[in-house]
Every structure is written in C-alpha cells, then in structure tokens.
Amino acid sequence: MRSPSSPHVISASPPMKLLPKCDPNDDEGTMKLIEELTTNAAQVQRQVLDEILARNSNTEYLHGFLDGLTGYHFFKKKVPVIEYEHVREYIERIANGAPSSIICTQPITELLTSSGTSGGQPKMMPSTSEELDRKTFLYDLQVPVINKYVDGLDKGKGMYLMFVKPEIRTPSGLSARPVLTSYYKSSNFLNRHFNKHLIYTSPNETILCADSRQSMYSQLLCGLLQCDDVLRVGAVFSSAFLRAIKFLEDHWQELCSNIRAGEISEWITDSGSRRAVMQIMREPNAQLAERIEAECRKEPWEGIIRRLWPRTKYVDVIVTGSMAQYIPLLDFYSGGLPLVSTMYASSECYFGINLQPLSSPAEVSYTLIPNMAYFEFLPVKSDKRGEEEAFDADKCNRLEMAAEAVDLVDVEVGKFYELVVTTFTGLYRYRVGDILMVTGFHNSAPNFRFVHRRNIVLSVDTDKTNEEDLLLAITAAKPLLAPLGCLLSEYTSYADTSSIPGHYILFWELKSNNAATELDSAVMEACCLMVEESLDWVYRRCRSRDRSVGALEIRVVRAGAFDALMDLCLTNGSSVNQYKTPRCISSPEAIAVLDGRVVGRFFSRSAPQWEPLRVGKK
Known part of the structure; x- marks a missing residue:
C-alpha cells in the first residue's frame, strides 16, 4: 500500500510537455x-x-x-x-x-x-481538435507496448473490423456522433500511413461505408483475400467481433464465390467499397476460395480464426466489463489465441x-x-x-x-x-x-x-440498461397483463450472450386468482415489445438499426420460482432479513433455478421504433 503524497508539494523537475510528440515507430x-x-x-x-x-x-x-x-x-x-x-x-x-x-x-x-x-x-x-490529437497520442503510445510482447507485427497486417454509425448536424452546425465514428473520419486516422504497425486489411472506403451490412461484407472479403498477411484480428468490442464471425458463418459461400470469380456481389452498391475491394481482388483465385471453403465446411467452427488466418498471433478486443461475458465464445472461435485489451x-x-x-x-x-x-x-x-x-x-x-x-x-x-x-x-x-x-x-x-x-444491470453491446430504466420499462408493460387476469409479482433479468446477437431475458412470475389461467401468446409478445419500446434510445438503435441486440424474451416461471431463488441466495450466505430479489442475475446456478421452472417463453415479434438522434432548441 502506498503512502499518500502531499498535494501541496510540486516537483522541482522542469515541466513536461503535456502533449509530447510520440512516434509509434520508435x-x-x-x-x-x-x-x-x-x-x-x-x-x-x-x-x-x-x-x-x-x-x-x-x-x-x-x-x-x-x-x-x-x-x-x-x-x-x-x-x-x-x-x-x-x-x-x-x-x-x-x-x-x-x-x-x-x-x-x-x-x-x-x-x-x-x-x-x-x-x-x-x-x-x-470535443476539440486538440483532444483528437490527444486520442491519437494514446493510440500511438500503446504500439511499442504490444511490440514488446509480440514480435514481428510490422511484417504483416491487422484484420480489424471498424464501423461508423449515424451522425447528425446540430443547429449550431456541429456534428454529433459516436467517438469512434469521429476518429475513423478524422485526418488523424485516414492519414496514418506513416505508422507501419497500423496497416489494415480493410481499406478506408469500406470502414467509412454507412451501410453496416455492406461494410461488414466488404471488410471480411478483404480480410479473406489477404488472409496470409494477417498477424492480428479484432474489433473494438467483443460483441462486434463475434457478430462478424456470425456474419461470416452466414455468408462464407457467397464470399468464396466472389473470390473464385474475381467479382464482388452486385448487392454491394457502395461505389467506394466496390472500387477498394476490386483493387485488392484484381483477379479470380479458385485455390484460395477452395481453401476457405474447406475450413468453413468443417463443424463445429472451433478455432476458425486460426484456420482461416493461420499467422494470427492474438485477438485485439475489449474483454473487460460487460464484454467479459463473451470470453468463452472468443476462446472457442479463436482456438485459444491470446485475448488482448489494449486501451x-x-x-x-x-x-x-x-x-x-x-x-x-x-x-x-x-x-x-x-x-x-x-x-x-x-x-x-x-x-x-x-x-x-x-x-x-x-x-x-x-x-x-x-x-x-x-x-x-x-x-x-x-x-x-x-x-x-x-x-x-x-x-x-x-x-x-x-x-x-x-x-x-x-x-x-x-x-x-x-x-x-x-448502476448498469444489463448490457449486450453498446446498450447500457440500469435498474431504474428496467423497472420503468416493465412497469409500462404490466397493464397489458389485464386481459389475462394476472399481476406481475416478481421479476429478474440477465443478458444471454450464448447466441449471436445476445439478448435480454426477463423472468416473470405471475399471480392469478384463476389457477386455470392460460398464457396468451399475443398478450405476452405485446409485453415483450412494450418493454423494448420503453427502453432507451441506444438500446432501440442496437435492436432496430444495428441489429447488435436480439429480440427481448420473457420467460414466465411457475409460482414459487422466486422463493427457490431466495433459498439459493440464503444458502450462499445472504441474510434473510436483508434479502431483496436481485433485478439482474449472472450466476449459472441462479439462472438454472429459474430456467427449471419456466412454463412459457415469448419474444418480441418486431423491433421497437427508433429514430435518428435529433438535437434542437426546446
């Protein structure tokens, strides 16, 4: 343990430059x-x-x-x-x-x-232009750190999957956009060619493509075409990288067909992406297509990263915080490659x-x-x-x-x-x-x-749902139970990331005066959608536009299920006097207690409404 330093003492050393020059090649x-x-x-x-x-x-x-x-x-x-x-x-x-x-x-x-x-x-x-330089400084600062532990990264490329999201122009003329969209569109990123450690398989045009599906396809195609040059793979978030693997699983045959023919699919209509991909593809490559097909046909897809990109040394993704829930899937698909969180x-x-x-x-x-x-x-x-x-x-x-x-x-x-x-x-x-x-x-x-x-209890991608927002959303849906003659007596939740994309699961215990009450699918599906409609803008964007979060699910459990959950918590050391039903659960044991008492499962049949962000005078 350190002894606190005095805030009154200022070092006699000469002042340091607060934004010093940093050469990532040095x-x-x-x-x-x-x-x-x-x-x-x-x-x-x-x-x-x-x-x-x-x-x-x-x-x-x-x-x-x-x-x-x-x-x-x-x-x-x-x-x-x-x-x-x-x-x-x-x-x-x-x-x-x-x-x-x-x-x-x-x-x-x-x-x-x-x-x-x-x-x-x-x-x-x-944000300011100087702050953009400060961000670039930190990106450059991390380069020699990974070079210290992994040799030869300047002898190949990185297959990093990077995407831009929608932005708006505010009444003052300023752009309002996500931080990564800002960085990818900046000259700091686009003019990074001096950095021999940041050579990517994805051309800038494919990264900047506003259509996320076309961008994903084009970047994966470029990554496959250059598979023997790839030394590291990744995306900023684990969830985004795993969505790319799922996309590859759904489209590998079409991608191989493109490689075999030397032509990109007609549905890729973004002119910049088409032009950039064709500069890499140039000619048919039947041998590469057959090699990729041979690996993609094998089931299961365990180790598919190592098999398609054999020189890969590590996977560069965030695996801390809510992204930790994706570690087992990342290990499965990567074949045990190191998972590196750099920043x-x-x-x-x-x-x-x-x-x-x-x-x-x-x-x-x-x-x-x-x-x-x-x-x-x-x-x-x-x-x-x-x-x-x-x-x-x-x-x-x-x-x-x-x-x-x-x-x-x-x-x-x-x-x-x-x-x-x-x-x-x-x-x-x-x-x-x-x-x-x-x-x-x-x-x-x-x-x-x-x-x-x-305060965050649920997160699958960039969505962050806290306990209060979850309560308000569930409260908005509760009146829809009236035709069933039921009341919601208890609930909890968890983020299920065992499939891609992950989705929210709510466990509901209903109370009814009529033991013969049957669950009506239309009513319960309406409850699912109402909860989603009542969650925040980011969640609705992830569901409706990005499709990075799957349809919300309500699992109705039989009477007494939450008593069993309490018994489990008490067995594990909780105090009976202070026990409160957890509004989010994560332990496999707790989930199994409720899953074993499920009597009905229901999903949203449509995505919640979402509109682009608007900023204006009130």
Missing part, C-alpha cells in the same frame, strides 16, 4: 516517454489541472464557482463533483449555437454521443493503456496516463459486509460514495473507486460512472481493473 523512445509520464505522475497531474484552469477559469461555467480564482485548493473546495444533468444545459446551448467559451476557451469542434443515456437520449460530450477509453476522454497486454482477461489492468486529463477518484464502500459483496454482479447497486475525491497518485491498492475527470474540453469534476479497483502501480501511476459501470 519503440525505445516511446517506452521512455511512458516511463517519464508515469514516474512524474503527480507533477504531470498538477500541470494538467493548472493548464485547464489557466485556460478556462473565466468561462461561464467555472467562473460561477471560482469567480476568477485559480489553483488546486480553490478548485477542490469550490467546484462541485457533478453528473451529466448538471452540465447538460451548457452542452445543449452549444449544440444550439451558443459559443464554446461558456465551458471551454478552445473551440468545440464536435459533440461525441455517449452510449450512456440521459432522459432516453445519448449524452453528448464536447481504456470513453466518450468523455481517453484514459490509459494496458502495459501487460498478454495478461489473462480476468487480470487485465489499465495504467492511467497522467497527461490525458485530471483524474480524481471517489472511494466506494459497501453498505453490507465488505467491498467484495458490493461488487458481486447481482448486487452491484448497493454502493455508497464517500464525499472526498482522491487524487491519482493517492489511491490505495485493493480499494475501489469511481472515476472522476476534468478534461481540456469543458468537463469539470465529472463522474464517468466507471467503478475501478486499484491493482498496483507502474512507477507513480496506478493500475486499475475495470469492475463495472455504476
């Missing part, structure tokens, strides 16, 4: 830069805060708290720790034409839509990198890089028997926050914290909502394991 120089940043973490953090306050203390937002004052102590004493609702008004004003200077002296160049939601709509995070980032800002990239998924920790933002941490403690209980997946909401925010270098190993950030782009003491555990230190910079999102 392994030695970049590793030295990582050592300098992490060794001087306290000094760099103070420089970051001083710079942010020097720039922005007279903005409308900060001036309201600081009245022109600057400095660490005034900031800590006078600026409150906030959530999105406290800054939402300022961001929406900028979206509607107010000057960026109300929160940030640098021009806000775009708004990044977060997968977390507020009032059913995505949150919008301000920790969000729409608010990019945070850190994994300095031990070949660690097992359960041991992944990220080192927060101190020049990315000013980091603080709210200590988290359990209201029950201890910290371990607080972070049980079925009890993840039983937390209380301590009032005092801790600085980056003052966190303690083994303790849990909620991340708070102050960014260069206009977020001040903002609660990100991520719960982290300190696993150690790299020099003076702590390593964190991502535990979970605060």
Whole structure:
C-alpha cells in the first residue's frame, strides 16, 4: 500500500510537455516517454489541472464557482463533483449555437454521443481538435507496448473490423456522433500511413461505408483475400467481433464465390467499397476460395480464426466489463489465441493503456496516463459486509460514495473507486460512472481493473440498461397483463450472450386468482415489445438499426420460482432479513433455478421504433 503524497508539494523537475510528440515507430523512445509520464505522475497531474484552469477559469461555467480564482485548493473546495444533468444545459446551448467559451476557451469542434443515456437520449460530450490529437497520442503510445510482447507485427497486417454509425448536424452546425465514428473520419486516422504497425486489411472506403451490412461484407472479403498477411484480428468490442464471425458463418459461400470469380456481389452498391475491394481482388483465385471453403465446411467452427488466418498471433478486443461475458465464445472461435485489451477509453476522454497486454482477461489492468486529463477518484464502500459483496454482479447497486475525491497518485491498492475527470474540453469534476479497483502501480501511476459501470444491470453491446430504466420499462408493460387476469409479482433479468446477437431475458412470475389461467401468446409478445419500446434510445438503435441486440424474451416461471431463488441466495450466505430479489442475475446456478421452472417463453415479434438522434432548441 502506498503512502499518500502531499498535494501541496510540486516537483522541482522542469515541466513536461503535456502533449509530447510520440512516434509509434520508435519503440525505445516511446517506452521512455511512458516511463517519464508515469514516474512524474503527480507533477504531470498538477500541470494538467493548472493548464485547464489557466485556460478556462473565466468561462461561464467555472467562473460561477471560482469567480476568477485559480489553483488546486480553490478548485477542490469550490467546484462541485457533478453528473451529466448538471452540465447538460451548457452542452445543449452549444449544440444550439451558443459559443464554446461558456465551458471551454478552445473551440468545440464536435459533440461525441455517449452510449450512456440521459432522459432516453445519448449524452453528448464536447470535443476539440486538440483532444483528437490527444486520442491519437494514446493510440500511438500503446504500439511499442504490444511490440514488446509480440514480435514481428510490422511484417504483416491487422484484420480489424471498424464501423461508423449515424451522425447528425446540430443547429449550431456541429456534428454529433459516436467517438469512434469521429476518429475513423478524422485526418488523424485516414492519414496514418506513416505508422507501419497500423496497416489494415480493410481499406478506408469500406470502414467509412454507412451501410453496416455492406461494410461488414466488404471488410471480411478483404480480410479473406489477404488472409496470409494477417498477424492480428479484432474489433473494438467483443460483441462486434463475434457478430462478424456470425456474419461470416452466414455468408462464407457467397464470399468464396466472389473470390473464385474475381467479382464482388452486385448487392454491394457502395461505389467506394466496390472500387477498394476490386483493387485488392484484381483477379479470380479458385485455390484460395477452395481453401476457405474447406475450413468453413468443417463443424463445429472451433478455432476458425486460426484456420482461416493461420499467422494470427492474438485477438485485439475489449474483454473487460460487460464484454467479459463473451470470453468463452472468443476462446472457442479463436482456438485459444491470446485475448488482448489494449486501451481504456470513453466518450468523455481517453484514459490509459494496458502495459501487460498478454495478461489473462480476468487480470487485465489499465495504467492511467497522467497527461490525458485530471483524474480524481471517489472511494466506494459497501453498505453490507465488505467491498467484495458490493461488487458481486447481482448486487452491484448497493454502493455508497464517500464525499472526498482522491487524487491519482493517492489511491490505495485493493480499494475501489469511481472515476472522476476534468478534461481540456469543458468537463469539470465529472463522474464517468466507471467503478475501478486499484491493482498496483507502474512507477507513480496506478493500475486499475475495470469492475463495472455504476448502476448498469444489463448490457449486450453498446446498450447500457440500469435498474431504474428496467423497472420503468416493465412497469409500462404490466397493464397489458389485464386481459389475462394476472399481476406481475416478481421479476429478474440477465443478458444471454450464448447466441449471436445476445439478448435480454426477463423472468416473470405471475399471480392469478384463476389457477386455470392460460398464457396468451399475443398478450405476452405485446409485453415483450412494450418493454423494448420503453427502453432507451441506444438500446432501440442496437435492436432496430444495428441489429447488435436480439429480440427481448420473457420467460414466465411457475409460482414459487422466486422463493427457490431466495433459498439459493440464503444458502450462499445472504441474510434473510436483508434479502431483496436481485433485478439482474449472472450466476449459472441462479439462472438454472429459474430456467427449471419456466412454463412459457415469448419474444418480441418486431423491433421497437427508433429514430435518428435529433438535437434542437426546446
């Protein structure tokens, strides 16, 4: 355990450049830069805060708290720790034409839509052109780290599946779009050719194709055509990578036909994708088509990644947080290749990198890089028997926050914290909502394991459903049970990712005065759809547009099923006086208790309504 460092002491070392030049092709120089940043973490953090306050203390937002004052102590004493609702008004004003200077002296160049939601709509995070450079800096910083553990990555290509999502133009003329869409469309990404470690099988045109189905097909075709050059495969999220495997499973015959004929399918109508793919395909290749067909015909598809891309050294996907549920499927399809999570980032800002990239998924920790933002941490403690209980997946909401925010270098190993950030782009003491555990230190910079999102109980892809939203959605559906003469007496849920795409499953126990009541399929399917219609914008987009989440399922259980669940929880150590039905379950034992008592299964027959995000004056 470390002794807290004093926030009053400033290192006598000369100030470091807060956004230094980073050459990803210079392994030695970049590793030295990582050592300098992490060794001087306290000094760099103070420089970051001083710079942010020097720039922005007279903005409308900060001036309201600081009245022109600057400095660490005034900031800590006078600026409150906030959530999105406290800054939402300022961001929406900028979206509607107010000057960026109300929160940030640098021009806000775009708004990044977060997968977390507020009032059913995505949150919008301000961003600047400098912040795009800061993101690129972190991408470049991670390159020599993986090179340290995996040899020869500059001798081949990466088959990374990357996609853009819809964006809008706000009344002020700013774009509002997801953070990865922003990055893939930026010159920082499109002009990355100097980086010999970031050569992809997917041409830019296929990545930027707005039709996700055409983009997926074109990128997979390019990946198969260059299969002998591929040294690593991946996508940002595990769920997206597994959707690509499922897509390949459904389309391998057509892909092989294209390769054999040397022509791309006519339904690929995006001109940029067609042109880019044909520059790679060039001529028929019957031998390659036969080789791919021979592997795809074999059942099961265990190890299909190794078999189709035989030189692959690892799979680059996020396997922390809600993505951990996909590890068994990733192991199955990859044939046991290492699963590497390289970076920790969000729409608010990019945070850190994994300095031990070949660690097992359960041991992944990220080192927060101190020049990315000013980091603080709210200590988290359990209201029950201890910290371990607080972070049980079925009890993840039983937390209380301590009032005092801790600085980056003052966190303690083994303790849990909620991340708070102050960014260069206009977020001040903002609660990100991520719960982290300190696993150690790299020099003076702590390593964190991502535990979970605060209050989130269900997630399959980029959707994040909390307990309150789930309750409201189920409450909206309950009146539909009236024709059956039934009441909903108990419910719980889990995210089933055993199939692709995964989907939400709700267990419902119904109470009826008539023992002979029969479940009506039309009524129960209407309940499924009503729950989906009542969930937030991101969930409905994943269901309706992205198709990355499958149809919601309600499993009706017989009377007494939830008593059996309680008995199981009590057997495992829960207190009878404090037991509450968990609104989300994850243990196979708990799921089996309810599954063994199911009397009816029902699905949504259609996708919920979804409309593109709109931002406008109220």
